[in-house]
Amino acid sequence: MSKISRGANFNSGNSRSVQTLSLPDLPYDYGALEPAISGEIMRLHHQKHHQAYVTNYNKALEQLDSAISKADASAVVKLQSTIKFNGGGHINHSIFWKNLAPVNEGGGDPPKGSLSNAIEKQFGSLEVLVQKINSEGAALQGSGWVWLALDKEFKRLLVETTANQDPIVTKGSALVPLLGVDVWEHAYYLQYKNVKPDYLKNIWKVMNWNYATQVYEKECI
């Protein structure tokens, strides 16, 4: 049976250790994004939904480690969907918490500098980009995300959706996520109920364009 280590790397016999993940802290209080997103939603979203992705991803990694050391290819392949789902959930939500910020910490402030120029050049204006993201988000059937992404190969911005917890790289290996909007119902239901468009309208009041700008400039210098 392989040993599972949390953070530390040590070898026990011929089994590798599995590096497991933990839930990242939110960089702000649960209520700090009100009234755009309620504290109740933020608490459930972080403590229950994101935590579940982390827990289940770690469990899947244990099972994967065991399957690999038994050379059980069938078991390895069977685990792929739960790894993609839970690992993707962890990846996507980790980005999402950084995409948002309280109003008094820059949330809602429009982008500046090179990202702002790129948006103007490619979409005409920030309003047009936001409208495009919102209409893709509203039209998405079922669960998923809508992304503002950078294609780092062509240095182009694009708006793209992913289903369920698929990370943006599943739509292109050169894609880097700048902003993601969670349109799973758990992201807004308690507050906005079926009116997804209202959630999409209000989330921009706490959007952290500073983070998006940092990521963009890192890739584009």
Add this chain to the structure above:
Amino acid sequence: MTSRSGFSARSSNENVAAKIELKAPPYPLDALEPHMSRKTLEFHWGKHHRSYVDNLNKQIVGTELHGKTLEAIIVNTYNKGDLHPSFNNAAQVWNHDFFWESMKPGGGGVPNGELLELIKRDFGSFEEFEKEFKTAAATQFGSGWAWLVYKAQDNKLLVIKTPNAVNPLVLDYYPLLTVDVWEHAYYLDFQNRRPDYLSVFMENLVSWEAVSSRLQLAKAQAAQT
């Protein structure tokens, strides 16, 4: 195409009104309390289900789908998996009709008669069926549904799960029972606790009478084809 729903009066007649209508559940919106709240029914039926109906009607007006039965629209727009834009709305209208009719006040418990015998035959025991059904519903990633279906070719009951709006009509099974696992179905009452929602559904809401009569209809229809 043979009607697979049978239970739904809507699809039994080819000469249907051109507009798809929103059917009410067969009980008042507060009748499933405390297991499924009136508030949930007000939103789930009154907003979500109604939107699927309204949006479908907007999509099909002036097209060849206008005037067809709901089931014909579903099969047509499923398009062997290459979904047309109106598939989601059409299938979700049907799925929600089927879901309301799968529940009743004072429901749950265990079925009897031929249905129970077949469940025991094909799953080992009622408990094993319930476990498989709840597991399928709990492990459907993202939005979707879990179903008890009748597979005519094998004369067998099966549990399946489907993503988003996909339903057994397009998979060549006869649907017998469903539970909605889109988050809007349980979030107001249970938040993230989908397994609790599923337990409450099984213990208090399932209309085994509806499931039994659907099974009878399915076997009769299968015998005719």
